[in-house]
Amino acid sequence: MPAKIVDVSYGSVDRRRGKKVGASKMLIHKDYDDAKTKNDIALLEVKYPFTFGKEVKPICLEMAPMPIVDKDAVIAGWGSYYVGGDGFDILRQTTVTIYPDEICAMMYSKNSYSAGLQCCGRKRGKGMCKGDSGGPLMIRNGVGRFQQIGISSYVEDVCAGEYPDVHTRVSGY
Structure with a gap:
């Protein structure tokens, strides 16, 4: 899946109302194996940083x-x-x-x-x-x-x- 078709929603529990930011880069684990569900992890780099506040907090x-x-x-x-x-x-x-x-x-x-x-x-x-x-x-x-x-x-x-x-x-x- 190319990063350019991925959007990250944030800032609301209602996905119709949250803010969205596109992904600029996606790094899928090099040893990801869908058939065995191993290394099922990836990182997304977003096009611009999140603004933290009342509704958006880091974990x-x-x-x-x-x-x-x-x-x-x-x-x-x-x-x-x-x-x-x-x-x-x-x-x-x-x-x-x-x-x-x-x-x-x-x-x-x-x-x-x-x-x-x-x-x-x-x-x-x-x-x-x-x-x-x-x-x-x-x-x-x-x-x-x-x-x-x-x-x-x-x-x-x-x-x-x-x-x-x-x-x-x-x-x-």
């Missing part, structure tokens, strides 16, 4: 792995309940629980769950939906700010299925 990134198993985390996205369906106009979020790698390795084949990934169990039947890929997996850090620990990668079934959601851990990159 802290997890720089080194930390113990997070069994902690609650928040995911967010504009995905759809249905494969191929239109996404939501209002950003949706829900709380998930971080699972140990052993659970995910048992539920997914070794080809689709490997080092550098993190899976999360759904709470109250809510989880990642189709189209949420690229969204944040966040926990609150010690000072109450959100810290991004992952990027939504894939889900085996549509929202609220039996399989855990899978995210790329940002600390591995």
Whole structure:
């Protein structure tokens, strides 16, 4: 996908009202493997800097792995309940629980769950939906700010299925 067709929306939970900035450069991980969902991470350079304020704030990134198993985390996205369906106009979020790698390795084949990934169990039947890929997996850090620990990668079934959601851990990159 060329960077010139990518827009980044920001400043609103309503994607019809947010500001947009185009991407000038996109760096996809050199070892990205779509078939095995490995190294599912990319960086975007935007055409102009964001202006931080009340509605736009930076998020802290997890720089080194930390113990997070069994902690609650928040995911967010504009995905759809249905494969191929239109996404939501209002950003949706829900709380998930971080699972140990052993659970995910048992539920997914070794080809689709490997080092550098993190899976999360759904709470109250809510989880990642189709189209949420690229969204944040966040926990609150010690000072109450959100810290991004992952990027939504894939889900085996549509929202609220039996399989855990899978995210790329940002600390591995």
